Amino acid sequence: MRRVVLIGLLLVLASCSFSTPLSTQIPAEPTPLPKQLTFILADPTQAIDQTMVDMSCDVFKRRLDRQKHLVFTVNCTPDMIEVGLSANADEQEIASLLTATGSIEFIDPKGEYLEEGTPICTTTYRVLRKTPGFAGESCETIYQTIAKDSQLLRDTVSLTTDQTGRPAVGFVFDGEGARALEVFTAANIGKPMSIVVDQRVLSSPMINGTLPGEGIITFGSSSQAEQEKEAALLLDVLKSGSLPIAWQVQK
Template sequence: MSRRYVNILLIFVLLAVSIWADLTTSGIGKFQPKTVLGLDLRGGLQVILEAKPAAGVTVTRQDLEDAKQILENRANALGVSEVTFQVAGDNSIVGEFPGVTDPKEVIDTISKVALLEFVDFGDVNQSEIMGKTVITDEGGTASTTATPEATASAEATPTAEATQSAEATPTAEPSITEKIWHTVMIGSDLKEVGVQPVQNSAYYEISFTLSDEGTKIFSDFTTNNVGKILGIVLDKKVISAPSINTAITEGQGVITGKFTRDEANNLAVQMRYGSLPVPLEVVQTRLIGPTLGADSLNKSLIAYGIGFVVMMLFMAIYYRVPGLMADLSIMTYAVIAFAIFRSIPVTLTLSGIAGFMLSTGSALDANILSFERMKEELRAGRTVAQAIELGWKRAWPSIRDSNIAALITSAILFWFGSTFGASIVKGFALTLALGVVISVFTALFVTRNFLGAVMSWIKDAEKRPGLFGL
């Protein structure tokens, strides 16, 4: 009896904490429970990105997985919360951004390849190079080498006139956009990137710290090229062209330009999270309004509420006292489950809510199996205490097997959703699995202790079979 009351005390403590997690809007420190609604309930943006590799390049599954991770890092750094990316098929990635109504900034930032280069522009005038698209010797460049056929032809049929002409008219110097410039260092040598305001200005600059290897490269180059132009090039476009005023040996520097705060943040995100392993092109965007989602959510909650009430009435009428204890257990289950969903947090979609509703049936199944076994024990002449103990013990194999099967099914569905980009299936599988685990806990721990305590308070319970619906 003392152990049972300790268990009941623990249940009430857990229930109190769960109610707090369900209702709080502030949390404690880093623990911030929140209700997260998915794209179908909250509205937002859905983007389909398609890999567009260079000719002859094959996109692998790992390339897409790496790109997905970089996209998630970029989107989260932009403050786009609850964003999800899914690899779909052999060359596509689906992104979902709940709550986003202006897609331009998000799409521009996440879809860029973001190859950052520090390029040696020598003595070129800053105004001539700024904003230009240039060719570098890093990451696939245009070639000025003649084709083998053309070379062979030139060697086979030289003429005096051609030779004389070549000597008389020297080759013109290629323009800034035609010349191949040397890349001193790339973005992978960056260690930290931040944004800071420029003093006495409305503009912002990007500060960066280099890795050990990058520090050495930067130090050697700036020491030998004071007065030269070291351009910062993003995806082959010059975004800044500062002059090297002095040797930079500490591995720290800033990228200056007339950047607004948003522009500087977007550039910092692209620098911080590296370049995509494969170019991606936005092939479809779809804005989903929140009206349909709110209507669907309201109807789902009404349907769940009606089903919940009918279920509680059935349990109370058919099983009497055990049924009432099961009702308390089911309410405890709902409170704990919602607290866990808010604490993780789990993104709730319509399919996820369906998984949660289905798991409620699992909680009910466990109680019904136990109560039917208890009735059998009472009919066999057992005492109430014996019937309760034996009922749970003998119902356990059936409860265990059915819920293990449900968890295996959830795992398969979750794997299917992860592999084929079916995020709807993933949400359903996750909430179903969490609900099954919580339902087993409440059926075996909460109902069992509540029923044992209540029946111990009723005198001559063995002589009152109506209490059990017999």
């Protein structure tokens, strides 16, 4: 008799457990960050693939991750990158950081002094890529690339100063880049060599001696504060790698 009662009780409990719906908690969607920037292709006609977009996304994340006290999100689609930013973000500075393609070249200016800001084509980039501020066009003169960003040892890129205490970015090239720079500078003492970032001349220093594959990049005659800002931006860009395609902020 006791066994029958127990079995009946178990059946009642079992039926109750199946008939009572379980409560579930639906995770709340994350609160969107207060500032949003949307980046689109600078040249919509450029042929791209998903690998190039994925690489761009990774570079965006690495560059943003280097910004202190910044909370961010990055959402990538085949032709757009959406960036969420915390309230403390300077949107203009972030836009400059993320639209810089990050290409850097040391070039032979053919004995000329190329002024700061001059757009040029090189044996690496024979056409001016369409980027914010550039329409994308061919050049009459193609300058020889001596060494470029892919040959930089990124772990060696660092903030430093020149002999006068001005902000600068130090660098070291790998074996191939170092050798090319050493050979060129040894043969061209007393002549200029131009440093080009994103296809624009950053500076054209005179070669005073053989460079053994390392040196510093300085930032013209702007104010100390502007030089520090430019140095920090270039450091973040070079440390994080160059973008395979150019992006611009959607207006």
